[in-house]
Amino acid sequence: MTRLRQFLNNGDVSRFRLFFQIAAFGFLIYGGLLAIDLGNTVPAFSCVFADSRAGACYLFPLQHQVNMPWKQFLGGRGIGLYVGIGAFVLFFILFNKAWCGFACPLGALQDWITKLRMKIGMRYSLYAESTFRKLKSIKYLLLALLILLPLGIANSLFGLPKLPHDLATSYCMICPGRTILPLFTGDVSHLAVDFSSKTMTVLTGLGMAVTGLFLVGAFVKKRFFCLFCPMSALQYVFSKAALLRLTKNGAKCTRCGNCYRVCDVGITEIADDVTSKNIVKDDCMMCFKCVAACPEGKCLSVTFLGLPLYDSTQEGFAKRMEGRDVRG
Amino acid sequence: MSVDNERWERMKKTAQVHLAMEARETLTRMEDSFSNGPGAMQYFYDLHRASYCDGTPLRTAGKTIGTLCVQVPEELIYAAGAVPLRLCSGAYAFDQIGADFLPAKSCPLIKATLGMLHIGPPAFAGSLSLIVNPSTCDQKKKAGEMLEDFGYPVYHLEMPPAKASEEARVYWRQSIKKFSRVLEKTTGQRITEKRLADAIARVRSAQTAYRRLRDFMKSATPPIRGTDVMVVTNAYFFDDIGKWTGAVNALCNELESRTGTGASATLRHAPRILFTGSPPVFPNLKLPLLIEESGGIIVADEVCSASRLLNDMVAFDEPHLYDMIPAVADRYLKPCTCPVFTSSEDRKRKLVEQAQSFDADGVVYQSFAGCMPYELEQRLVGKHLAEAEIPMLSIETDYSPDDAGQLATRVEAFMESLKGRARRKANDEVRMMK
Amino acid sequence: MKYFAGIDIGSTAIKIVLVDENERIEAHQVSATGSHFHRNTVEALGRLIEQTGFSRGDIAYITSTGYGRKLFKEADESVSEITANGAGAGAGRVSGEVRTIINIGGQDSKVILLDRDGHIKNFVMNDKCAAGTGRFLEMTARNLGMEVEDLGALHHKAQAPLTINSTCTVFAESEIISQLAHGHNREEIIAGVHYSIARRIVRLAKRVGIEDTVFFDGGPALNAGMVSALEDELMRKVVVPELPQLTTARGAALLARSAWIGTGEQVNV
Numbered sequence A: 001m002t003r004l005r006q007f008l009n010n011g012d013v014s015r016f017r018l019f020f021q022i023a024a025f026g027f028l029i030y031g032g033l034l035a036i037d038l039g040n041t042v043p044a045f046s047c048v049f050a051d052s053r054a055g056a057c058y059l060f061p062l063q064h065q066v067n068m069p070w071k072q073f074l075g076g077r078g079i080g081l082y083v084g085i086g087a088f089v090l091f092f093i094l095f096n097k098a099w100c101g102f103a104c105p106l107g108a109l110q111d112w113i114t115k116l117r118m119k120i121g122m123r124y125s126l127y128a129e130s131t132f133r134k135l136k137s138i139k140y141l142l143l144a145l146l147i148l149l150p151l152g153i154a155n156s157l158f159g160l161p162k163l164p165h166d167l168a169t170s171y172c173m174i175c176p177g178r179t180i181l182p183l184f185t186g187d188v189s190h191l192a193v194d195f196s197s198k199t200m201t202v203l204t205g206l207g208m209a210v211t212g213l214f215l216v217g218a219f220v221k222k223r224f225f226c227l228f229c230p231m232s233a234l235q236y237v238f239s240k241a242a243l244l245r246l247t248k249n250g251a252k253c254t255r256c257g258n259c260y261r262v263c264d265v266g267i268t269e270i271a272d273d274v275t276s277k278n279i280v281k282d283d284c285m286m287c288f289k290c291v292a293a294c295p296e297g298k299c300l301s302v303t304f305l306g307l308p309l310y311d312s313t314q315e316g317f318a319k320r321m322e323g324r325d326v327r328g
Numbered sequence B: 001m002s003v004d005n006e007r008w009e010r011m012k013k014t015a016q017v018h019l020a021m022e023a024r025e026t027l028t029r030m031e032d033s034f035s036n037g038p039g040a041m042q043y044f045y046d047l048h049r050a051s052y053c054d055g056t057p058l059r060t061a062g063k064t065i066g067t068l069c070v071q072v073p074e075e076l077i078y079a080a081g082a083v084p085l086r087l088c089s090g091a092y093a094f095d096q097i098g099a100d101f102l103p104a105k106s107c108p109l110i111k112a113t114l115g116m117l118h119i120g121p122p123a124f125a126g127s128l129s130l131i132v133n134p135s136t137c138d139q140k141k142k143a144g145e146m147l148e149d150f151g152y153p154v155y156h157l158e159m160p161p162a163k164a165s166e167e168a169r170v171y172w173r174q175s176i177k178k179f180s181r182v183l184e185k186t187t188g189q190r191i192t193e194k195r196l197a198d199a200i201a202r203v204r205s206a207q208t209a210y211r212r213l214r215d216f217m218k219s220a221t222p223p224i225r226g227t228d229v230m231v232v233t234n235a236y237f238f239d240d241i242g243k244w245t246g247a248v249n250a251l252c253n254e255l256e257s258r259t260g261t262g263a264s265a266t267l268r269h270a271p272r273i274l275f276t277g278s279p280p281v282f283p284n285l286k287l288p289l290l291i292e293e294s295g296g297i298i299v300a301d302e303v304c305s306a307s308r309l310l311n312d313m314v315a316f317d318e319p320h321l322y323d324m325i326p327a328v329a330d331r332y333l334k335p336c337t338c339p340v341f342t343s344s345e346d347r348k349r350k351l352v353e354q355a356q357s358f359d360a361d362g363v364v365y366q367s368f369a370g371c372m373p374y375e376l377e378q379r380l381v382g383k384h385l386a387e388a389e390i391p392m393l394s395i396e397t398d399y400s401p402d403d404a405g406q407l408a409t410r411v412e413a414f415m416e417s418l419k420g421r422a423r424r425k426a427n428d429e430v431r432m433m434k
Numbered sequence C: 001m002k003y004f005a006g007i008d009i010g011s012t013a014i015k016i017v018l019v020d021e022n023e024r025i026e027a028h029q030v031s032a033t034g035s036h037f038h039r040n041t042v043e044a045l046g047r048l049i050e051q052t053g054f055s056r057g058d059i060a061y062i063t064s065t066g067y068g069r070k071l072f073k074e075a076d077e078s079v080s081e082i083t084a085n086g087a088g089a090g091a092g093r094v095s096g097e098v099r100t101i102i103n104i105g106g107q108d109s110k111v112i113l114l115d116r117d118g119h120i121k122n123f124v125m126n127d128k129c130a131a132g133t134g135r136f137l138e139m140t141a142r143n144l145g146m147e148v149e150d151l152g153a154l155h156h157k158a159q160a161p162l163t164i165n166s167t168c169t170v171f172a173e174s175e176i177i178s179q180l181a182h183g184h185n186r187e188e189i190i191a192g193v194h195y196s197i198a199r200r201i202v203r204l205a206k207r208v209g210i211e212d213t214v215f216f217d218g219g220p221a222l223n224a225g226m227v228s229a230l231e232d233e234l235m236r237k238v239v240v241p242e243l244p245q246l247t248t249a250r251g252a253a254l255l256a257r258s259a260w261i262g263t264g265e266q267v268n269v
Helices: A003-009 A011-032 A058-063 A070-074 A077-097 A098-103 A103-119 A129-135 A138-154 A169-174 A175-185 A198-220 A231-240 A258-262 A289-293 A316-322 B002-033 B039-051 B074-079 B092-098 B108-118 B138-151 B166-187 B194-216 B228-240 B241-256 B288-291 B319-332 B345-357 B370-388 B401-433 C035-054 C081-087 C133-141 C148-155 C168-179 C186-206 C222-236 C244-259
Strands: A246-248 A298-302 A306-310 B062-066 B085-086 B131-134 B154-157 B273-275 B295-300 B362-368 B392-396 C002-011 C013-020 C027-031 C061-065 C100-104 C109-114 C118-128 C214-217
Touching: A003 A103, A003 A306, A003 A316, A003 B319, A011 A098, A011 A103, A011 A175, A011 A289, A011 B138, A011 C148, A058 A138, A058 A169, A058 A231, A070 A077, A077 A098, A098 A103, A098 A231, A098 B166, A103 A198, A103 A258, A103 B085, A138 A169, A169 A175, A169 A198, A169 C100, A175 A198, A175 C013, A231 C222, A258 A289, A258 B319, A289 A298, A289 A316, A306 B273, A316 B002, A316 B194, B002 B039, B002 B092, B002 B228, B002 B288, B002 C027, B039 B228, B039 B241, B074 B085, B074 B194, B074 B319, B092 B108, B108 B138, B131 B138, B131 B166, B138 B154, B138 B166, B166 B319, B194 B241, B194 B295, B194 B319, B228 B241, B228 B288, B228 B295, B273 B288, B273 B345, B273 B370, B288 B362, B288 B392, B288 B401, B295 C244, B362 B401, B370 B392, B392 C118, B392 C168, B392 C222, B401 C081, B401 C118, C002 C035, C013 C035, C013 C244, C027 C035, C061 C133, C061 C244, C081 C100, C081 C109, C081 C118, C100 C186, C109 C186, C118 C168, C118 C186, C133 C148, C133 C168, C133 C186, C148 C186, C168 C186, C186 C222, C214 C222, C214 C244
Parallel strands: B062 B085, B062 B131, B131 B154, B273 B295, B273 B362, B362 B392, C002 C061, C100 C214
Antiparallel strands: A246 A298, A298 A306, C002 C013, C013 C027, C100 C109, C109 C118
């Protein structure tokens, strides 16, 4: 093993990620001030409502783009939708779900809230496995709704009348990104209920509730929101094609469960699945804490285009555990 | 009554003499047969000599907590300010004492352990503040109850019979949490985050040193014998962990300096063996010694007196007790390949993986007569190994030295067939290249 | 022409076989092991060499096997009886044919399983208990006032074999004596003993599996009654070689030849 690879494998990916997330947060929320524009297909919650953003979260334009009559799907506006999907996929497959773990501002926020909880020594909560399995489908429901509702505004779906226009970006109305992220640019206007119509009252009221739930939830459970995130669901559809991969060599796995133990989201398959090679599940945010916690050599690996970037090694594991700072 | 007392004292003395004889025999066999072995092994031979032959007490500051079975979390014991002492005995001398009050068909390890504790804790250990008995196999469970009958303070550490289900894992975490309270009460010292982190670090150093030693056996010319590695891990049962870690690292340093000099523990083309099954505990290294004396070399093992003791490392996420204690608990349950669980899948996978990483030519599966879990798993494991085309020899034995001749025949026949297999494979490769 | 010796030092008998370079058996001998087996082996070998008219130098390689193999230092090599028996049963040369070898020795019995190419796949031994070994037959013959060699002839004269219930040879002896006292005839007892042994062997064999063709060797294979009882219990015919008590020694001699030739390809274990 070359010295470089040894150096990388001994690295503390969590420390690296901490700094990366701070940088990414700054970049995505304030990048617009430097006239940086990544476009409208960012695979993370770079919220449109934060004025100085460096690019927009794809869910907002997606909802607008599918809001068209059926026949326009074959016309100019349709092309706009397809180009958008294409651009989103291209952005996405570069880093797979590491967008969630390393770049997403809402993700970073939740991690900082978790650090606060750890500082005060409060314990975290876990879901029972049966609860976890039930809750994780919610993100697919939200993804389905955020596509179907705008479709239902432009067309009559299932024999129902066309839906009111206020539902055009219904997901954004309930998303905690909209209420919280603009606060970082000094914009408190979204942290309110919009009484302009009945629909908006319900939606923004729900949004306030979700915001509260988000903050409390993130405090009590690591990466609380990510289990319900429709962006995560959308990304997972394309995850198998990604260039950045997290793979597992099941033969080497002793099922010690260290990986599952440190996983913020609580994915049991990393430990228990010893047959799959690609171990990225729909909830995974590719933070690579699992790789860092695995004491068996080359059991879990991060690769980019097949080249190994970060492997689990015994030496790296021991170094990282030594470096833990534990107070009395 | 003084006659009884005298009898008792005589029994203890005789048992001690027998134990010393057995230990001496095993040590002599090992020391004499590896004449230019690494000098650093002397530490381990001498340690065993001092403890088993001379009964020299170990200097332990603080309380000693006896453990039966490998599932007892040592890190918690250290964090509570005590020292763990694995009590499982490999002495035929004690087996014969245990045979007086245990069923004839019961496992020799149980007979020996109970026999030893019947006449008092091991001479070198001093007194035991507590004995922790995880509910693993049937015989261990009842052994725990019998020890209470002998007057020892015993804590029954409840362990689930399955390890993959959520219920089992939650049950075990609760059981360990309760155990940590019991430990604190026994030693009078609280388990704090710092103490637990230190304990985890100490055990991790020992584990790292062990893995370093073990990895030498991957070489085509192993610099040390498998039986030596077993003596080293057996020392872990009772030696001071800091001293042990230092001694293992010194051994590894010496072995490193010997690589490339051609010094090998064995002849070339010696059949490489993966040893698994009921644990060979010193001085009962009968079968491993036989294998190596018949020309084989044990390159890897899957037993709870060696690799399972030291293989898996604890990882915790948040540096607080609410995460660290369950992390310790998980390490002792999830990767555990003891046959008392409902599934042997992890054990089967590990055996195949070890056979491949250490390039083993065959597996020797030892089961003690009367050990149901190992004997029952033999078929399941054997089938899995056969599918992976790894030859396996099953040996049922106990602690008595009577069957050495018969075992020799079987072991030699196995060695011969492995050599033949290797030769044919080499011939096939040569033929294919032509 | 060079010759190769295989010496099977058993607990009851020493068997020596000499083969030539073409694997033909040149000479053989069976003698009692006695208490001084080392001395007796040396003497037995000496007698055999004298008998053939060769000199010691004509014997190019000696392989020993059996219980006393390690202590016979004059051998060039020693192998386990299992390997030798496998070689002697024609392993590797009659490939595809012999798959299971049943050996009943003086005080042990074994079942060896061969794979398609005649190499030893698995084996199981009974060496803890005399029941199911030649010892049982010796004890029976002694109690009936006969020689072991004559037992086979009486087997088929039995109307129906008597069941011997005892699992232990020592207790079976008492059982036999009591049956004689009750007036049962020798033929029935002999047949019963044969079936008892056969049943035990089959139980042992099932631990490794029984596959056609079954090869039966060891001294008791000379006993036609034993062969018959075994065939009944196995529910198939068995192949018995011409000199079954010499199969292991012959195997050792063949291995000696291979070792001397040193091609490696001929070593069929």
